[in-house]
Amino acid sequence: MFLVDFDTPGLKEARVIDSLDEGYFGGHSELVFTDVEIGDEAVLGEVDLGLRYAQVRLGPARMTHCMRWLGVAQRSQEIAIERATRREIFGSKLAELGMVQQLIADNEIDLEASRALLYRTCAELDSGATATRSTSITKTFVSEALGRVVDRAVQICGALRHLVRHPAVQVLPGASALPRLRRTVRSAPLGDRAARGGPVRGHDGGRYSMSGDARLLLDRLLRPRSIALIGASDNPVKLTGRPIEYLKRFGYQGRIIPVNPARETVQGLPAFRDIAASTGRSISR
Amino acid sequence: MIGVAADRTPDALRACAAKGVPVAIAYASGFAEIGPQGAALQTELAEICRETGIRLLGPNCLGLIAARDAVTVTFSSSLDEGDSLASGPVGFVSQSGAFGTSIMSRLRDAGIGVSAYVNTGNEADLDAAEILTALTLDDDVSVLLAYLEGVRDGDRFVRMARRAAEVGKPLVVVKVGRSAAGARAVSSHTGSLAGEDAVFDSVAGQFGVLRVDGVEPMLDLAQLLATGRRMRGPNLAVLSISGGAGVLTTDAAEANGLVVAPWDETWQARMADVIPPFGSPVNPIDVTASLISEPDLLGRALDLALEHPGTDAIVVVLTNVERGSNAVVEALREAADRTAKPLVVVWIGGSGRPAQTLTAAGVPTYRDPQRAVAALAALSGYHDRPPLPATPEFDDIDPAAARAVIDKAHAAGRVQLDELESAQVLAAYGIPMAAALPADTPAGAAEAAARLGFPVAVKILSAAVGHKSELGGVRLSLTDAPAVENATREVLEAAADAGVDDARVLVQRMAAAGREMALGAKNDPTFGPVVLAGSGGVLIELIEDRSLALARLTPGRPSG
Structure with a gap:
């Protein structure tokens, strides 16, 4: 653990993080240390024990x-x-x-x-x-x-x-x-992640954040608002044709997006060449 | 849904991730279940998930059915007929696809509604525990069922089971691979490792997971749990149309740990007023076949049983009732509506049609007393489950000291500790041992004994010897120095005869007489540290009286 003067060469405040926490003087900064050299007098306590002190x-x-x-x-x-x-x-x-x-x-x-x-x-x-x-x-x-x-x-x-x-x-x-x-605090964490489109995983450095990710998974896996089917067959009896037939017959209300490069339509729905080309918007039932 | 072949699945998954699709389902087989080449392809899928954040169900799976929004992303032929999904309180996760859907159709036949069915297949990314965790948050789901071949992440499974217990959603698991042959078959099916069965069993016991042995017990229990009714104790009232059927049910109940206690005189007298004089009001209660011709009789007997304060659940046993069955069904349905206690029916003979009507009306009905009471016993056990293990903190342990002992042995090229080293490891964790000193010679042993105080034991001390008494390496209750010197000489000779060349002796103060217990611990590859406790002593392998549990343990009663 060190005490480093703020004007020491190589020490740069990269940014002040825009935090909800306004109660601290100086705020929460992100500091970058580039080849910073300091003397023994800057050491707090014993060398190599910094983390323990902090903890x-x-x-x-x-x-x-x-x-x-x-x-x-x-x-x-x-x-x-x-x-x-x-x-x-x-x-x-x-x-x-x-x-x-x-x-x-x-x-x-x-x-x-x-x-x-x-x-x-x-x-x-x-x-x-x-x-x-x-x-x-x-x-x-x-x-x-x-x-x-x-x-x-x-x-x-x-x-x-x-x-x-x-x-x-x-x-x-x-x-x-x-x-x-x-x-706002209730909706922010999930909304943020969804908006970024970033990873929404059950794993976070080995830790498992249970309810947030599990709830997201529940919604996305079991309550999807649109379903794309890659390799969907026009034949409702074939393995890859059945899901669309089932979705229609059991009354799925979301968007169904067949992806099949060989066909214009699949089971009466307009088909897309590949998933990248799908707009999802034009398909509505 | 990714419906293309295995070799094209990774590209399709990448494309989905690039498009921002949050969850994909891969149908294709030809991954870890077929060997190394497929395993490499499966690893690629897992990598894509990790890099991009997309979640993947499968591969080698047949998808999912979620009833609320009619999400039927599956090719399971179980949906070939009908136009509505029988929604209900059950969430069902299966690692096996076709078998899972066959259970699905059985659930439907048994009148048990399913909100969500998810087949996880090879679990390259999402595993059964993670799906079950999500289902614990699903308000439509109050009963969790799982068909498992292996547990991918023991820690996650335990967290899931803890959560399910905390929110009061019972989890019924069929876990295959109890036998070694079964475990081998698992790895070639979905590429899972079955793991050690005894450890899974103990985890189930600790966290209130209801483990059953097959599809029928799972369905039987699901039918009962789906009613949402719970038992507060083990006491049954058995009402039967025939004395014989009542006795059979009573035998089965007692064998399953349930209680069919005779009613006291006051209540017997009240029941005697209701039933014909040739019946029996004791419990099991023989209502007699008159209930067919007098529909009112069954209703009044049931009312009394519902009112009886020592009754936690009611079992009605019927035989061949066909003509007049409508009135009987109606009486049972009405009685069930009047109580929050479980009411189950065992309808042994007849066409089975009235039983189906009852089942459809939400009154669990079975064709065999044994199955009914097994389900009730599991329900009663669920209520009576031990409290969830807490996680205690220890501040008087010294893991570094234990580590030093083990490192020293490793440095000497050994993978087994001798008794003295073991004692040092235990001491580092605050577990006391009878005082002991090592010695190389008879004279040294006598001196050690004098320092410890008589009586002492002399034991062979070598990291190469696991079972000391079999070698003649243990002498007990030595009361003076000459006895210690003799014993030491003999033990060292026995060691030399057995080819043990590094032997010393451990001189140890005799412990007071008491009960011998064994404590063990090991690192299970799936669930981590597991603790064993049981009867100890030289007959330990013969007696096999033992209990397993996940560390960390807290005071409480044993499980498993």
């Missing part, structure tokens, strides 16, 4: 995130309660409406549960354990609880920007888009 830091650092998030969630709840006890609408205070009370109660539950997890995990870390499992659970739960709490607080404050503009809440990823946050 030791990971568990507790997760908890500092959680503490920060808990603070933001707590502050959001306070703002919401302040708003709910002051704002009068349709003849009563917001806080007297059952649905608002439920939002506040749900926030209290999320806050209390987050706090309890933090206490327990930190005690585990203090006892010297690595606490991998507990820190993972805590980070996942508290980050999601934060989303829920702020979201509910926004519902209580309505369109007023004063919650969203509050400095505490501004450290949230994409705080300015908070009211829309829920929807």
